[in-house]
Structures are given as C-alpha cells and as structure tokens.
Amino acid sequence: MQDAQQRIEALRHEIEGHNYRYYVLAEPSVADPEFDLLFRELQALEAAHPELITPESPTQRPGGQVETTFNPVKHTVPMLSLANAFDREGLDAWDARIKKLGERSAFRFCVEPKIDGLAIALRFEQGRFVQGATRGDGMTGEDVTPNLKTIRDIPHELAAKTPLEVRGEVYMTIADFQALNERRGAADESLFANPRNAAAGSLRQLDPKITKGRPLCFWAYGVLGLEGVTRHSEALAKVRELGFPVWDEIQVVDSIEEVWALCEAYQQRRASLPFEIDGVVIKVDDLRDQEELGAVGREPRWAIAYKFPAIQATTKLLDIKINVGRTGTLNPLAILEPVEVGGVTVSRATLHNEDEIARKGLMIGDTVIIQRAGDVIPQIVKSIPEKRTGTETEFKMPAHCPECGSVTKRPDDNVAWFCTGGLACKAQLVRGLEHFAGRRMMDIEHLGTKLAAELVETGLVQDLADVYALTKDKVLGLERFAEKSADNLIAAIAASKARPLSKLVFALGFRDV
Ligand code: IVH
Numbered sequence: 001m002q003d004a005q006q007r008i009e010a011l012r013h014e015i016e017g018h019n020y021r022y023y024v025l026a027e028p029s030v031a032d033p034e035f036d037l038l039f040r041e042l043q044a045l046e047a048a049h050p051e052l053i054t055p056e057s058p059t060q061r062p063g064g065q066v067e068t069t070f071n072p073v074k075h076t077v078p079m080l081s082l083a084n085a086f087d088r089e090g091l092d093a094w095d096a097r098i099k100k101l102g103e104r105s106a107f108r109f110c111v112e113p114k115i116d117g118l119a120i121a122l123r124f125e126q127g128r129f130v131q132g133a134t135r136g137d138g139m140t141g142e143d144v145t146p147n148l149k150t151i152r153d154i155p156h157e158l159a160a161k162t163p164l165e166v167r168g169e170v171y172m173t174i175a176d177f178q179a180l181n182e183r184r185g186a187a188d189e190s191l192f193a194n195p196r197n198a199a200a201g202s203l204r205q206l207d208p209k210i211t212k213g214r215p216l217c218f219w220a221y222g223v224l225g226l227e228g229v230t231r232h233s234e235a236l237a238k239v240r241e242l243g244f245p246v247w248d249e250i251q252v253v254d255s256i257e258e259v260w261a262l263c264e265a266y267q268q269r270r271a272s273l274p275f276e277i278d279g280v281v282i283k284v285d286d287l288r289d290q291e292e293l294g295a296v297g298r299e300p301r302w303a304i305a306y307k308f309p310a311i312q313a314t315t316k317l318l319d320i321k322i323n324v325g326r327t328g329t330l331n332p333l334a335i336l337e338p339v340e341v342g343g344v345t346v347s348r349a350t351l352h353n354e355d356e357i358a359r360k361g362l363m364i365g366d367t368v369i370i371q372r373a374g375d376v377i378p379q380i381v382k383s384i385p386e387k388r389t390g391t392e393t394e395f396k397m398p399a400h401c402p403e404c405g406s407v408t409k410r411p412d413d414n415v416a417w418f419c420t421g422g423l424a425c426k427a428q429l430v431r432g433l434e435h436f437a438g439r440r441m442m443d444i445e446h447l448g449t450k451l452a453a454e455l456v457e458t459g460l461v462q463d464l465a466d467v468y469a470l471t472k473d474k475v476l477g478l479e480r481f482a483e484k485s486a487d488n489l490i491a492a493i494a495a496s497k498a499r500p501l502s503k504l505v506f507a508l509g510f511r512d513v
Contacts, residue, residue: 076165088260115171121165168244174275185329316365317365318335349380352415357395367384406420443503471490
C-alpha cells in the first residue's frame with residue numbers, strides 16, 4: 001500500500017512534468033508511447049487503489065492540463081510542490097543534503113501541519129482582494145476569485161496597502177464534510193470521498209452561489225511581497241496580524257531531532273484534530289537561507305513534507321447491516337471484528353452502496369484490510385480472498401426493509417436501494433422527525449436524535465404533524481422529562497410555528513425538492 005502510494009505520487013509527478021513541458025513549454029521531453037506507458041501504469045494503480053485517487057491526478061483531468069472552464073491565471077512566482085519524506089531516514093537524508101549544500105552545520109526549521117485541502121494564491125492590491133487562483137500545474141492556475149470571495153476566512157480588505165500575495169490551503173473540517181455528505185446522501189446526490197475532494201469540488205464550481213453554500217475554510221502558510229521580514233515564521237505572524245487564519249502552534253526548532261519529535265507528536269494528535277492533515281511540512285525558517293538553497297525543478301530544496309503512513313489493519317467482516325436513511329435509502333454498514341487502528345478501536349466501516357461492495361468483491365466472513373485515513377470514518381480497502389475458508393457468504397441487498405418490512409427497490413438511475421414504506425417506516429420517521437426539528441429547518445430546540453426516536457417508539461408521533469399535538473402532560477410521561485424540561489420543549493415547538501414557509505417546505509423533506 002505504502003509502495004503503491006509512493007509509486008502513484010512519483011508517476012503523477014513525472015506525468016505532470018511531461019504535461020508541463022508538452023503543453024506549456026511546447027517542448028515534449030518524451031515520446032508519446034513512453035508517456036502512455038506511464039499514464040497507463042498510473043491508471044492501473046489508481047484502479048487498484050481507488051481510495052488514493054485525487055481530483056488533481058493527471059488521470060482525472062482530461063488533457064492533463066489546466067482546465068478551460070475558468071480563466072487561466074499565470075502565477076507571478078510558480079506555486080511549487082513539496083518533496084516527500086516517509087520516515088525518519090528520509091528527513092535525516094534531507095537534513096544532511098541541505099547542510100552539505102549550504103555548507104552549514106545546522107538550520108532553523110519552521111514546522112507546520114500539512115493540511116489536506118487545495119493550494120490557493122490570493123492577490124491583494126492597495127489592500128483589496130483582487131484575484132485568487134488555484135495552483136493548477138504550478139505555473140498557471142484557474143481564476144476562482146468569485147468563489148473565494150464567499151469564504152469567510154478570507155479578508156477582503158487589508159490594512160497593508162502594498163501588493164501582497166498570500167498563499168495557503170482551502171479545506172473543509174471533518175465535521176462539515178460529514179454533514180455535507182449527509183445532506184447530499186439525503187438528497188440522493190453523490191457523496192464526496194473525503195474532505196479534500198469535497199473542498200476541491202466545492203471551490204471549482206462555475207456558480208459561486210454553490211460554493212457559498214459549502215462550508216469552506218482557509219489557512220495561510222506563505223506570503224510574497226512582505227517587506228522587512230527575514231524569517232518565514234515572522235512572515236506568518238505578520239500574515240496573522242493582517243487578519244488571515246494561520247495555524248497558531250507553528251514551531252521553530254533548531255535540529256532535525258526536534259523536527260522528528262514534532263512529526264511524531266502530530267501523528268499522535270492527528271485523530272483528534274478537527275481537520276485532516278496528511279503530514280507535516282518542514283521549512284527552513286531563514287528567508288535568505290531559503291533563497292540560497294533554491295529549488296530543483298518544481299520542488300524547493302528548503303522545504304519537505306513528512307507524509308504520515310496510512311493507518312491500516314486487518315480484521316474480519318462479520319456482517320453487513322442496513323441503516324435506513326431519512327428518504328428511505330438503505331445504507332450498508334460493515335460490522336467488523338473490533339480492531340485497533342492508530343489508537344482507535346474500529347468496529348464499523350462505511351460501505352457506500354451495493355456497487356461498492358461488488359467492486360471490492362466483499363463477502364461476509366472475509367478477512368479485510370481497513371484503513372483510517374486521518375478522518376474518523378474507516379474504510380474497507382479490500383478483501384483478502386486467499387484467506388477464504390469456504391464459509392463466506394455473498395451479500396445481497398434485502399428485498400424488504402429491515403426496519404418496517406416494506407418492499408425495497410433500486411431505481412434504474414440510482415446507485416442506492418430504497419425502502420418504499422415512506423413515513424410508515426419507523427426508521428424513516430425518526431430520521432424525518434430529526435430533520436424536521438433541525439436547526440436549519442423548523443429549529444425546534446431540545447428535539448434531537450434521542451427524543452425523536454423516543455417519540456416515534458412510544459407512538460406519540462406517528463406523523464410529522466403529531467409534533468404539534470404534543471402537550472406537557474404527554475411529554476411528562478417520557479423518560480428524563482420533568483416540569484421545566486417539558487415546558488421548554490412545548491415552548492420550542494410553539495415557537496417553531498413562526499418559521500417561514502420556505503423552512504417548512506425544506507423541513508418536510510420531499511425528495512428532489
Ligand atoms: S508550503 C514551496 N505549507 O501541500 C512550499 N504547503 O505537497 C509550497 N500544504 O501544494 C507549499 N499544508 O497544497 C505548504 N503548511 C503547508 C501546507 C502545504 C498543506 C499543501 C499545499 C501544497 C502541497 C505540497
């Protein structure tokens with residue numbers, strides 16, 4: 001797996017280099033068959049490891065170049081990428097290399113998390129945000145200014161009036177990514193594979209109104225054009241003063257030993273951070289040293305990314321259970337023999353739909369490799385068919401809803417199966433009630449997941465309209481309710497009657513509306 005990831009990255013890098021020389025410089029450096037061979041190798045590896053596919057991969061971009069739907073922006077200074085180190089040896093080797101090159105016995109390093117999103121350059125003139133672009137191929141990116149203007153983290157006006165270019169990462173928090181996917185699932189829209197893809201997909205929308213509805217964040221990690229600063233860490237402090245979010249625990253250390261200790265510490269913290277990081281970025285702090293060290297090709301010598309190993313484990317797929325979603329979607333869930341993966345015990349994994357189960361060739365009872373890629377939702381990477389004993393059984397989507405027994409169906413144009421029971425299905429009613437009372441819908445405080453289930457279970461709510469027939473007496477009969485909490489709930493229900501029609505329509509949760 002680690003090997004595959006390294007090879008994939010090396011191939012992408014090489015292919016991008018060829019693309020750049022072919023399309024931008026118009027000086028092809030390899031013959032077509034040779035290029036095709038590389039491209040096909042990458043495609044085959046990505047097919048075997050779909051979880052490693054990223055939207056930036058040359059295989060995902062027709063023509064392998066800057067896309068034409070947005071206006072191209074030529075970067076004033078190329079947006080470089082980073083060389084990777086995968087272990088302590090890799091970091092030591094880099095340290096030794098730059099010491100030799102710079103004829104120095106030590107460097108000061110600035111250590112930052114490597115946030116998993118997409119790189120963006122923001123240009124400011126006379127203190128105003130004038131243009132923002134994606135990285136593209138490093139030389140030319142895409143103009144996504146109107147979309148970037150919808151991101152609250154990005155200031156529109158700066159106190160500094162000199163021309164500045166702030167660079168950083170647009171990303172999505174894990175919680176926002178999960179909520180977005182939940183909404184998309186409920187609306188029968190395709191799900192994003194991870195926060196990074198969700199961020200990239202949300203930013204590269206032709207309609208900024210769509211981007212505006214997506215919870216994107218920004219983090220600055222570099223700046224061009226600041227005068228009077230001599231260190232990278234100092235530049236970042238200035239950028240923060242200007243009003244940009246900057247990671248507030250950036251550390252400056254004097255040795256690669258300390259760098260390694262921080263890499264290990266980040267690896268430990270990774271699971272508890274609210275956003276995904278896939279490594280740590282180490283930069284030589286002194287800007288003059290940076291200049292002296294320079295770059296090779298499109299990678300600076302003065303920085304390196306330490307990439308975390310993907311956290312994997314082997315376990316058994318005990319069963320595939322079905323959860324019924326709000327609109328009746330049958331969501332398969334893998335039940336696993338509990339196993340520890342990177343400090344967290346995992347006993348469940350998402351399996352998006354029937355097709356994914358088929359694609360991965362999963363049978364109940366299989367030995368499987370699971371992976372926690374920074375985010376909290378573990379995935380099944382693949383099964384190990386060689387470990388089969390003959391007792392494994394094939395999985396079939398149920399013909400009847402496991403919650404209400406209604407017939408299920410899979411519409412021709414859909415990857416999902418549905419329960420046809422509607423609100424007669426208790427599971428759908430609970431989810432529907434939860435949605436109805438949600439913050440962006442009827443906003444009924446105190447009516448959350450637990451209470452929704454209880455109201456349906458006790459039969460107090462058999463239909464969404466029953467919410468408005470609830471009385472203090474009825475509520476007092478429920479567990480955990482006393483005078484005051486019952487009053488609060490009834491008052492919250494009464495207050496929800498004042499919501500506008502648009503909220504009510506949304507709250508009723510019609511599919512496709
Ligand atoms: S510095 C020349 N700092 O990683 C230095 N990059 O693999 C260029 N990234 O394209 C980037 N966190 O999208 C830098 N703290 C950080 C970063 C970071 C994430 C991304 C960025 C870049 C990619 C390079």
